[in-house]
Amino acid sequence: MKKVYLISGGVTKFAKANTAMDFRAMVRDAYDFALAAVPSLDPAMIDGSVISYFSDHFSRQLMAGAMVHDFLGLCPKPSRRVEGGGATGGLCIQSAYEDIASGRMKLVVAAGFETMSRVNTWKGNEFIALASDTNFDFPLGGFYTGYYAMMVARHMHEFGTTPEQMAMVAVKNHGNALHNPFAQHPAKLTVEDVRNSEMVAWPLTRLDCCTMSDGAAVAILADEETAQKLCDRPVLVKGVGTGTDCMRMADRPHGEVILLPHGKKEDYENLKYPGVHSFRAGRMAAKLAYEQAGIADPLEELDFVELHDAYTSSEIQTYEDLGLCRYGEGGDFVERGAPFMEGIDYGLNIPEKGKLPVNPSGGLLASGHPVGATGIMQAVFALWQLQGRIGKFFGDDTLQIKNAKRGLIHSHAGTGTYVAVTVLEAAR
Amino acid sequence: MKKPNKKIRLPETEEGGTLFNLDPLIVKQHYEIDYLHSYAQDSPFFAGLAKGVLLGSECRNCNYRYATPRKTCMYCGHETEWFELPATGRVHTWTTCYYAGEVFLKETPFNLVLVEFDGVDTLFLSRLVGVETGEISIGMEIRPRFLRNSRFKATDVYFVPAAPDGEEKK
C-alpha cells in the first residue's frame, strides 16, 4: 500500500440554518478554502472525488454527490458517494484514503455536507431515526436521543457513571468552542446549566445533545510524491480502522470484551460486552487503527482526539472504546479532567487537566453536526492541529496543542452501528 | 409556417405558493407518499401480536435465542424457528422521552424499555406504560400487553409492570 497524506482542508462556518447557500455552494466554499491553503495545487492535477452526505430526505435530491462533483468543476473525472449514517464523513475520508493507498489516484478531494435546516427540528429527528430499524425501532418513538438515553442509563447502572460527569463533557466542549470561529454553539457553561436545561430523554438534557446544522467540509488527500510537492507540512494517515454492530441494539451480544494491546482480560471478568452500554464497533475500529499505526497505549501515544460526541454520554462511552481508560472508567476520566485543555479555565476543579485533550475544537456538541461534513470537519481540525496552524485558521491559538505529533479522529453512526477511526501523524 | 396562436394558454388555478422568505427565496414544498410495505419473512411476528402472542426466534443449531425476529442466525447462518417469549421479563434499561420524532411528538412523554427475558440471549425494545419516571428501575418485572385493535406495528405490544396494584385480585 502507498503512504497517504492529508495536505489541506476547509470548512464553512457551521450554522443552524444557512439558507443563502445550497449544498453545492457550501461545498464549493469549503473547497475554495482548502485550495487557497495549497496555492501550488492546480485543480487539473486532481484525479477524482469522494462525496458524502447522510440523508437524501434533508435535501430531497438523489445523486446530490454528482451535483457537488459537477459544481467543483471536476467532471468527467471519477467520483462516488459514500454514506454511512453519522459516520458518513469519517468513511468518506477512509474511502479517499483507499483511492491513494491502492495507487488508483494521486490526488483526491473528500467533500461532505448536510443541509438540515430544510425541515423543522422534530421532522429532522424523525429523518435521523429512519437510520434505525423501521419495522422494530422507529415506530416506538423515532428518536435517537431516546436510544442513547437507554444506553447511558445502562452505563450508569453498570459502572456508576453520573449525569454530572456527562455534564462536564458539555462544559468542556462548549468552552473549547469559544476559541473556534467556525463553531455553532460556543458557550461558557456550568454543570448546573447543563442539568437544569430542558430534559429531552432522561437523563439527557438539551445541553447533553448536539443540534441540527447546515455546513460543509473538504479535505484533500495525496500520495507521498504529490504531498511533498504541494504541501510544506503534510500529515500522514498512519492507521485506519472501521467497526460495525447490529442495527437493532436489542440484538447485540452480551459476551466478552474485545481487548486492545494494553488491555487485560482479568479486568473484565464480570462484564457482559458490549450489551447496550458500550460500542463494539468503536472498539473494533480503534483496534484495527492502532494495529496499523503501531500504537500500544493510546493515552500515552496520542496528543489529542476529535471524537463523535453527538451526546455527552457517547463521549464518555467512547473514551472507553478507544482505550483511553478501561471500560467503566469513562466517567472518572472526565471528572479527573484528563480530556480538558490545559490553557482554558472551565471553572472546574480538575487535577489532571491537559492529559489528553478530547474534542479541542468543541466537537459535535459545540462545533455542530452537519452529518455528512462532520467526520471531514474532524479531519480538517486535526490537520491544522498537526500542522501547528490552529492560530492561523482560528485567529486564536488557545486551542493549539503544543507540539502535537499524533491525533485520532473518530466518526460514529447509528447507535454504534458503523464507526470509523483514523490516526493522523505530523510528517515533518 | 403558421402564425402563432396567441390564445394558447395553460389552464391555471388560484393555488399560488407558500412563501417563507424573499431573499433568499424560501418556498414551501410538500411531500408525502404511501408505501406498500411488506413485513415479508417477519410477518408471523406481527400476525402474532394481533393474536396476543410475542414471538422470538431461536437457532436450534447453536441454541442461540433472539428476542426479535431474525430469519437466519447471525452466528451460524442456520434458519431460525419461532418460539413464544416468556410471559414476564425485566427492565434491562429504560428512558422517558419528553420529545420525539415529529409524528410521535403528540405521544410524549413516553417510556422506552429494553426488555430482558430469562433463557433468551438478546433484548426486546418496547414502550413501558402505566408508570412514572420515578417508579421505573432496572431489573423490575414487566409483562407484555397487546392492543385489542391491531395496527400491525411494533407498538401493538407494550409492557406494563408485572403486578400492578389491585390487578391480580380481579
Ligand SMILES: [Zn+2]
Ligand atoms: Zn446459530
